[in-house]
Amino acid sequence: MIYGERANGSHHGTVYTNREVVQFITDLCLPASDLLSGKVIIEPSAGDGAFVVPLIERIIEECFNDIGKLRNALANIHIYELDRGIIPALKENIGSILHDPNLVSLVNIYIGDFLLANIPQADIVVGNPPYVRYDNIPLEKKEMYKALFPSFSARCDIYVPFIEKSIKALKPDGKLGFICADRWINNQYGKNLRGIISRNFHLKYFIKFSGYNPFQEDVIAYPSVFLIENTGKDQNIIFSEVASASDLSTPNLLLKSKKFRFGENAEVEYDDLEARFLSLEEQGFKIGIGVATGADKVFITNNPDLVEPDLLVPLVSRKDFTGNAIKWRGYYLINTYSQKGSGLVDLSNYPKLKSHLDAYIVEVKARHVAKKNETSWYKLIDPVNKDLRKKPKLLIPDITTKKSIIFDSGNYYPHHNLYYITSTDEQKLLVLRSILVSDFCSRQIAQKGVLMNGGALRWQAQTLRKLFLPDISQFSPELSAKLIELYEKDDFASINKVIDDIESLSLSVAKETVSRRIAIPHSVQPDLAMSWFLPQSAKNNTLDSAQVN
Numbered sequence: 001m002i003y004g005e006r007a008n009g010s011h012h013g014t015v016y017t018n019r020e021v022v023q024f025i026t027d028l029c030l031p032a033s034d035l036l037s038g039k040v041i042i043e044p045s046a047g048d049g050a051f052v053v054p055l056i057e058r059i060i061e062e063c064f065n066d067i068g069k070l071r072n073a074l075a076n077i078h079i080y081e082l083d084r085g086i087i088p089a090l091k092e093n094i095g096s097i098l099h100d101p102n103l104v105s106l107v108n109i110y111i112g113d114f115l116l117a118n119i120p121q122a123d124i125v126v127g128n129p130p131y132v133r134y135d136n137i138p139l140e141k142k143e144m145y146k147a148l149f150p151s152f153s154a155r156c157d158i159y160v161p162f163i164e165k166s167i168k169a170l171k172p173d174g175k176l177g178f179i180c181a182d183r184w185i186n187n188q189y190g191k192n193l194r195g196i197i198s199r200n201f202h203l204k205y206f207i208k209f210s211g212y213n214p215f216q217e218d219v220i221a222y223p224s225v226f227l228i229e230n231t232g233k234d235q236n237i238i239f240s241e242v243a244s245a246s247d248l249s250t251p252n253l254l255l256k257s258k259k260f261r262f263g264e265n266a267e268v269e270y271d272d273l274e275a276r277f278l279s280l281e282e283q284g285f286k287i288g289i290g291v292a293t294g295a296d297k298v299f300i301t302n303n304p305d306l307v308e309p310d311l312l313v314p315l316v317s318r319k320d321f322t323g324n325a326i327k328w329r330g331y332y333l334i335n336t337y338s339q340k341g342s343g344l345v346d347l348s349n350y351p352k353l354k355s356h357l358d359a360y361i362v363e364v365k366a367r368h369v370a371k372k373n374e375t376s377w378y379k380l381i382d383p384v385n386k387d388l389r390k391k392p393k394l395l396i397p398d399i400t401t402k403k404s405i406i407f408d409s410g411n412y413y414p415h416h417n418l419y420y421i422t423s424t425d426e427q428k429l430l431v432l433r434s435i436l437v438s439d440f441c442s443r444q445i446a447q448k449g450v451l452m453n454g455g456a457l458r459w460q461a462q463t464l465r466k467l468f469l470p471d472i473s474q475f476s477p478e479l480s481a482k483l484i485e486l487y488e489k490d491d492f493a494s495i496n497k498v499i500d501d502i503e504s505l506s507l508s509v510a511k512e513t514v515s516r517r518i519a520i521p522h523s524v525q526p527d528l529a530m531s532w533f534l535p536q537s538a539k540n541n542t543l544d545s546a547q548v549n
Helices: 020-029 052-064 068-074 084-098 137-147 159-168 186-201 250-255 350-361 361-363 368-372 426-438 439-447 476-488 492-510 535-540
Strands: 039-042 078-081 108-111 122-127 170-181 201-209 221-229 237-242 260-262 268-270 286-289 310-318 332-334 393-397 407-408 417-423 516-518 528-532 546-547
Touching: 020 052, 020 122, 020 170, 052 068, 052 084, 078 084, 084 108, 159 170, 159 186, 170 237, 186 201, 186 260, 237 407, 250 528, 260 310, 350 361, 361 368, 407 426, 417 426, 426 439, 426 476, 426 492, 439 492, 476 492
Parallel strands: 039 078, 039 122, 078 108, 122 170, 201 237, 516 546
Antiparallel strands: 170 221, 201 221, 237 260, 260 268, 286 417, 310 332, 393 407, 393 417, 516 528
């Protein structure tokens, strides 16, 4: 349809949900004891009926032998589908349970764009909105959506305005249950939507899928289920994760749930970690992403004689990682920026570089960054920080299922598939590396960032900035050395034990005093000898001392 075809032949946005997940979502919206027959129901992207068919089955059971009640209930169902070609299958699936064309005709089926349709106020909106990236949305549609939906901003995916339009259609006490990508809950492009929800609605449940695929095919869509109620704003949100099909029940999810809330500027805040620990930037760490060129085959080379040697910067990518070390493959970044200032080098002074660029001039000038300023056509997407290469830093792959955080003492420049963390204190970086591989940290990354299929974590800079960790500067020398040693031994279980002990102690102390410095005498636990303080104290610069025996 208007969004084009995916590599597997299906249309963009067309991914079907497993039946047990559909049942789970509908149960969230309407427990089995509640009635469906009097409800106005909307399904914004029906497909072949994955959601509406189970709902109709439930209505049939509820309206047993009462044909008038059944007819009224069917007339309250409004389903929308953009793809005209799938409508016959949709009607056939509905007909397979109603067994009467006259009853099928009572269901309101609309062919067209849900986002541009006039829709009724609803008691329940349920479904799987299309997952279409911003770049795949036609330009004329983008302009219309931007005019209609405040949430459609910052290159957001199309499911975001689907959520906005759906919640605004809810009657008082109405409920929305969707399964879709989870990126809106943390990413910048979801900020406007989070603001709309936090000011007017109650996001009751937010549930991520980790290790369990809710769809009928493998997709990289970071799936989540959420329930939004039109009951007035309420900042208490229950967060949980589905690791297997057995988790698909409200009691099981609640057993391992946590709470979060929308804080200032509609940013997500999880439990009280920020009241007990410090962010990385509060601890003096700097976070960034490696260099993007826009044409790697032009600006990255393993030929040290290709251009003038003073333009070559040793480049490291995730392909150079072997275990916990860097095994450099000999690739260089061709740095077109002047080492003496912020501008580009003069090509007349670099004949080898000019000859190389001339051979690829069409490709280099076709980049978006080159079109913005034709006189700077050979600039990279990102400026090169001449000091970054020599700084000690941690290097983290964008997406990884492994505990792969590499320390570089100052030899390489990171590629754009790596995030980096720098510090003026090399030992603090090594201690941080140990903390980052802990389950305590992974849980935060999974909650605050993007959890991909297979349990892979997305270590984006915006997520790293939301981590709250114990203040490393307050660790004793013994504790710091111990954590570094445990990492070098790949003893992640012992790292988890140390960090969990710190976290548990902080929680127990916080219940008694929220803004005191906590000092643990070295005689208490020699292997965990340390002192650290709660960040509220640091921010106020008013520290009291208290010993914990």
